[in-house]
Amino acid sequence: MSDTDFPLVQFMRDGLDPVAEMARIRAEQPIFPLKVPDGSTVWLVTRYEDVRAVLGDAGRFSNDFANVSGAVQQEDPGGLGFRDPPEHTRLRRLLTPEFTMRRLRRLEPRIHAIVAEHLDGMEQAGSPVDFVEKFALPIPSLVVGELLGVPRQDQADFVRLGADRFDFSAGPEASLKAINDAMAYLTELVARERADPGDGLLGMLLREHGDEIADRELASLADGLLTGGHDTSTSMFALGTLWLLQHPEEPARVRDEEGYVTLVVEELLRYLTVVQVAFPRFAKEDLILGGQSIAKGEMVLCSLAAANRDAALGEEMDTVRPGREVAPHLAFGHGIHHCIGAPLARMEMKIAYPALLRRFPGLRLAVPESEIPYRGISIVYGVDALPVAW
Structure with a gap:
């Protein structure tokens, strides 16, 4: 890997694993300087202990969107990820x-129904199908829609x-349009819910805290939930299923052993770490982190993927061992965010994986593993398609 690759190394993978360079950086220079095109330094943090220290220290590190270069010309993305206390505290409390x-248990029957409906759709489409298109992609948005209280007639x-905001094939303008369309819809939905609150999250918040939050602010929070819950869960469904199919002894245990799926899900979350880096932090003051001097205002990127593979956590962290006892x-x-x-x-995930494997006990990859289209450089890692057969 050349020096010119370093600004992107935290977004790169080799199959399901971070590229080998990440392990070398973590071992040799765990607070690593990334030289970005404008000549400034971004500090890449890779050790578990250091990442926890940064994420857990809202006093010395800021998430405020105003720190992002050029943010004054950009619309605030909403949600909680780019908020500092006390604003973050107020919104998270709501x-x-x-x-x-x-x-959340009130959603459980609907999640079971949504999963079953899409398993029916896979079966009706016939073998083989693209698991991402038929299952992994639509389910997270439908679940978030149920959570928010999106009317059934609007759910498609x-x-x-x-989905459209994460489809970059038509260029960034199309993705931006999808984001704007989502905000327009959610702002309209919030206005309707304020007039006649339903049983979803939006209705509950407006009934209990309607005087404390404006329509646009609540729509931004809802959009943050859609953004945070869609691509991440889609990737976990797809990559988790891929891992299960790569390990033939596992599907039967997930399908048949009560409680085993909980252990598998937790270990796959660590192992896959589909959100590769945390929201950027900015030093509020000159400080020392892991022996490295960081100047006030400099950006710090925490590699969640590298931290979750840190040998300080235990042995063989590059493998999946359900039920292992680690930090x-x-x-x-971690922390307030x-x-x-x-x-x-x-x-x-605990509902979807067993249901999938019970419906299709003979599920298998429909293409050689070498032909699986993994994403290239991406903040949320995943696959663009996963052809499966049964």
Whole structure:
């Protein structure tokens, strides 16, 4: 790998694994300087201990979108990821009660139904099919739609709004249009919910906190949930299924052994770490991290994928060992920005994997592994298609 590749190394993979260069950086220079085109330095953090230190320290590191170069000319992306306290604290306090397991269990029957409907669709399409198109891609948006309270008649369009923003084949303008379309729809939905609150998350928030949040602000939070819950879950469904099919002894255990899927899901979250880097942090002051001096205002990128493979966590971290006892993984981040939708993502996977393997006990790849179209350089790692047969 050449020096010119270093600014991108944190976004690169070799199959399901981070490129070998990431392990070398973690071992030899774990706080690594990336020289970006404008001549500035971005610090890549790769060790588990250091990543936890950065993500857990909102006092010395900022997530504020205003730190991003040129952000004053760009529209605030909304959501929680680019917010600092006290604004982040206020918004997260509103959302947190909606993501308790007690509240989320009301979605469980619908998640089972959505999964079953798409397994029916796969069966009707006939073998072989593209697992991403028929299963992994639509389900996360439908689940987020159910969470928010999107009307059933709007759900097909809502799935499209979720998928189109991640389809870069038509260029960045098309992706930006999809984001704007989603915000327009969600702003309209919030206005309708304010007038007549339903039983979804939007309706509950408006009933309980309607005077504390504006329509556009709530639409931005909803869009952040769609963005955060769509591509990540799609990738976990696809890559997790790929791993299961690569290990023939595993599907029967996931299908038949009660509780085993919970162990598999947790280990796959660590091993795959589909969100490769955390939201960028910016040093609020001159500081020392892992022995390295970082100047006030410099950007810090935490490699979640590298940290989750750190040998400091245990032995053979480049393999999947369901049930292993290690420190908590960082697939959902850490600290005040730990992914608020993590319980919902886990619920989806624990329902989907066993249901898939029970419906298609003979599921297999329909192409050689060498022909699987992995994404190239990407923040959220995945595959563009996964042809399967049974």
